[in-house]
Amino acid sequence: MIVVQPTLRLADPHICSDDRDRLAVHGALLDALVRRDAAGRLAPALAAGWTVGSDARTWTFRLRPDVAFHDGTPLTARAVVASLRRACDPAVGGELGTEGVWASYLGDAELVATDDHTVRIVCGRPMADLLELLVDIPVLAESALSGGSAPSAAVGTGPYRLVARDEASVTLEGFARATVRHPTRDRLVFRAEPDAGRRLDAVRRGAADVATALAAASARHATADGLAVVSQLRHLCVAFLFDAREGAGANRMLRRAVNHAADVSRMIARCLDGAGQRLNGPLTPRHLGCDPRIAPYAHEPDRARALLDRAGAPERLVVDVPTRLPDEAPRLGELLAEDLAAVGLEVVLRRFEDRPAYAEMVKAKRIDDLCCFDSSPLSTYRVLREKLDATVAGPWWQGYASEEVSDLLALASRTVDDVARRAVYHRAYRRLHDDAPWLFLYRPTAFWVLGRGAEGVGVTAQGLVHADRGTARLHRALG
Numbered sequence: 471m472i473v474v475q476p477t478l479r480l481a482d483p484h485i486c487s488d489d490r491d492r493l494a495v496h497g498a499l500l501d502a503l504v505r506r507d508a509a510g511r512l513a514p515a516l517a518a519g520w521t522v523g524s525d526a527r528t529w530t531f532r533l534r535p536d537v538a539f540h541d542g543t544p545l546t547a548r549a550v551v552a553s554l555r556r557a558c559d560p561a562v563g564g565e566l567g568t569e570g571v572w573a574s575y576l577g578d579a580e581l582v583a584t585d586d587h588t589v590r591i592v593c594g595r596p597m598a599d600l601l602e603l604l605v606d607i608p609v610l611a612e613s614a615l616s617g618g619s620a621p622s623a624a625v626g627t628g629p630y631r632l633v634a635r636d637e638a639s640v641t642l643e644g645f646a647r648a649t650v651r652h653p654t655r656d657r658l659v660f661r662a663e664p665d666a667g668r669r670l671d672a673v674r675r676g677a678a679d680v681a682t683a684l685a686a687a688s689a690r691h692a693t694a695d696g697l698a699v700v701s702q703l704r705h706l707c708v709a710f711l712f713d714a715r716e717g718a719g720a721n722r723m724l725r726r727a728v729n730h731a732a733d734v735s736r737m738i739a740r741c742l743d744g745a746g747q748r749l750n751g752p753l754t755p756r757h758l759g760c761d762p763r764i765a766p767y768a769h770e771p772d773r774a775r776a777l778l779d780r781a782g783a784p785e786r787l788v789v790d791v792p793t794r795l796p797d798e799a800p801r802l803g804e805l806l807a808e809d810l811a812a813v814g815l816e817v818v819l820r821r822f823e824d825r826p827a828y829a830e831m832v833k834a835k836r837i838d839d840l841c842c843f844d845s846s847p848l849s850t851y852r853v854l855r856e857k858l859d860a861t862v863a864g865p866w867w868q869g870y871a872s873e874e875v876s877d878l879l880a881l882a883s884r885t886v887d888d889v890a891r892r893a894v895y896h897r898a899y900r901r902l903h904d905d906a907p908w909l910f911l912y913r914p915t916a917f918w919v920l921g922r923g924a925e926g927v928g929v930t931a932q933g934l935v936h937a938d939r940g941t942a943r944l945h946r947a948l949g
Contacts, residue, residue, distance in 0.1 A: 471655045471923050474669045475682040478640060478662035483608050483624050484557040486564055486571040488846035494682070495640055495660050499540075500608035500626035501650045503531055503550065503589075504601050506848070510756050512601045515650050516545060516609055516627065517589075526596035526884050533587040538647045539611035540631040546612075547583030553609045554581050554591075566795075567829040567865055571856075574864075575603055596884040598891055599758075599851035606849075629653040638662050670919055673697060679923035686745035689917040698920040703747055703913055705756040707845040707853075708796050710789065710806070710909035711837065715869030718784050718839050725906040727777035728787075728840075729767040731813045737805050738912050741798040745915035751903040752845065752853060754913045758888075759850040759895030764903050767910065774813045786816035788838035792828045793821060799842040802911070833865045840909065841868075850895060854879055858907060870907035874898075 477491045483500055487493070505515040517531040537545035556562065558573040578594030593600060614625040624632060629651045630642035639661045644653030661678070663669045670688050672678035674695065684692070689699045712719030712728075719725065738746040750767075753760040787810065791803040800821060807817035820838060822828040832841055843866070847853050856864035859879050860871035878898035885891040903910075 471657070471680070472659045472661060472672075472678040473680040473682065474661050474663045474672050474678040476662070476664050476666075476669075478638065478660055480624070480635070480640065481565070482562055483610065483626075484553070484559075484562050484572075486568040486606070489565075490683070491662075495642075496608065496624060497628070498630040498642055498658055499624045499628045499632060500610070501628055502606065502608050503604045505650070506605060510848070512605060516550070520601075522598070522600075522886055524886065526598040526886050527593045529591045529593070529600055530584075531589045531591070533589065534649060535587065537627055537649045539613075539627055540625045540645060541611050541613050543611050543613065545609070545627060546586050547589045548586075549612050549615075550589045550609050551581045551583050552612055552615050554607060556610075556615055557607045566826060567833040571865070572603070572607065597851075598883055598886050599849065602758075602849035602851050630658050673919050673921040676921060679921045681919045684917040684919060686743040686915065686917065689919065692919040698924070700918040700920060701745075702916050703754070703756075704916050705754045705846075705848045706913055707749055707752060707754060708798075708802075708911045708914065709749070709752070709843060709845065710802075710840040710911070711832070711843050711857075711866070711868045712840055712870070712907055712909070713835075713837050713868050714871070714907055715835070718787055720869070721781045721783075722905055723777045723781035724783055725909075726767075726904075727774040727781060727783070727813070728810065728815075728909050729906050730770045730777065731774035731809050731815070732767075732806055732909055732911075733769045733809050734766070734911055735769065736809075737802055740805060741801050742912070742914055745917070746912040747915075748912050749910040751899050751910060752858060752908055753850060753899065756848060757850045757853070758892055759854070759882075759899050761896040761899045764900060767906070771809075771813050778813060778815065783815060786818055787840060788818045788820060790820050790822065790828075790831075790838050790841035792825050792842065793823050795825050796842065796844050796914075802842055806909075832868075835868060837868060851883070854895075854898070854902075858902060868907070870905070872901060872905060875901050875905075 475491045480492060480495060483496050501515050503515060503517040504512050507513045516534060518534045520529060520531045522529050533545060533547060558577050560570060563569055580592040582590045584590050608626060611625040629645055629648040630653055631645045633643050634641040639659060642658040644656050666684055666688055669681040670684060670692060673681045693699050712725050714720050734748050738744060748766040750764045755762055789803055791799040793800055803819045810817050832843060845853055855862055857866040858870055859876055861876045875898050878894055882891050882894040885894055
């Protein structure tokens with residue numbers, strides 16, 4: 471089976487990344503202790519099961535027996551511990567500001583192989599959501615980790631193993647000894663094609679079986695041509711973050727006013743061709759802590775004007791926008807400027823071409839009044855801790871402070887029961903919605919076009935094409 475996607479840049483698998491193209495390949499090669507099933511629920515993977523102490527700090531994982539790495543060596547607790555330690559090593563680095571993310575959670579944890587098939591993790595603080603972290607940290611064979619440098623090949627336990635790679639393609643073959651997931655193809659090839667039209671044309675011509683990262687219009691054309699289309703609302707949150715430390719963004723009424731002034735439905739229509747869903751807060755319905763009972767901010771210009779009058783709003787706001795990631799950010803800035811002009815606020819847009827430098831600027835908290843940003847982790851714990859908890863002041867936090875929210879997040883981290891923890895997160899989510907530390911926009915829809923050779927292709931809750939049985943939903947028409 472041949473998959474065409476925009477890029478093909480296989481970096482170190484222990485780098486914390488949301489690069490969908492890279493993760494699609496890694497998803498076929500590698501397994502973690504836990505995985506997400508097709509519905510997004512956390513499920514056993516290399517770990518057959520686990521227990522957690524009442525302190526929410528002490529976790530014990532029992533490994534599956536008879537699991538082999540691609541190099542033929544057996545899965546051991548020692549390999550799991552070595553992988554987790556390496557992921558926390560500052561030498562591994564990161565991208566777009568993610569350096570040190572895993573170390574910030576597990577750098578002070580006690581990681582012990584108590585026997586060949588048991589791993590104990592004692593976290594430095596209560597961490598009831600530890601599984602949400604472990605799902606993104608793959609386990610590699612010790613042979614791939616020797617020397618401490620970046621692995622030259624991803625030697626994992628996944629349904630496929632790497633057999634060839636160059637700048638334009640990666641070739642994998644089915645791994646007969648795979649235990650967690652099983653290959654459905656003898657061979658799986660990923661090819662890079664930056665042009666979306668050419669990706670779609672490759673499927674039309676039969677030169678590829680799956681085309682990824684297509685826009686809504688392309689997906690509709692493919693449907694009209696009789697091709698199968700998979701569509702899925704992503705867990706990515708697109709928003710504008712307020713500088714809540716000082717200036718205009720520190721004023722709660724102004725933040726709420728901007729949320730009421732923004733015509734988010736128009737933004738979805740103009741920027742995504744309608745293929746998106748409004749957010750009611752900083753999470754999506756795929757996240758544990760999102761409360762779907764809360765309505766998104768209504769587009770109410772009159773209410774926005776009244777709030778601005780009460781807030782003593784400035785005459786203008788300075789808004790930062792990157793030119794990619796999200797790629798529609800410049801257009802979003804223009805539409806926001808029009809919406810705010812309609813309620814009496816001038817907007818000055820500052821555009822940034824260098825996306826890595828933009829991420830570092832946000833991380834350093836040097837933004838203007840607002841900045842366009844996307845939030846990609848599927849982990850509720852990560853999103854709220856890294857972006858909205860004042861006691862942590864994490865990498866993407868921009869000054870929002872609520873003692874109530876911080877106390878609730880601390881309570882959630884100590885609450886082992888999933889149902890009870892969800893209820894705590896819902897309380898925090900209501901306050902975050904009301905305080906509006908972000909201009910909440912939308913989550914976009916992802917599209918894949920499938921050819922005849924793509925039967926059985928799966929799309930996980932994280933939006934990754936992978937090789938497992940029966941998880942794809944094929945749509946012959948788009949709503």
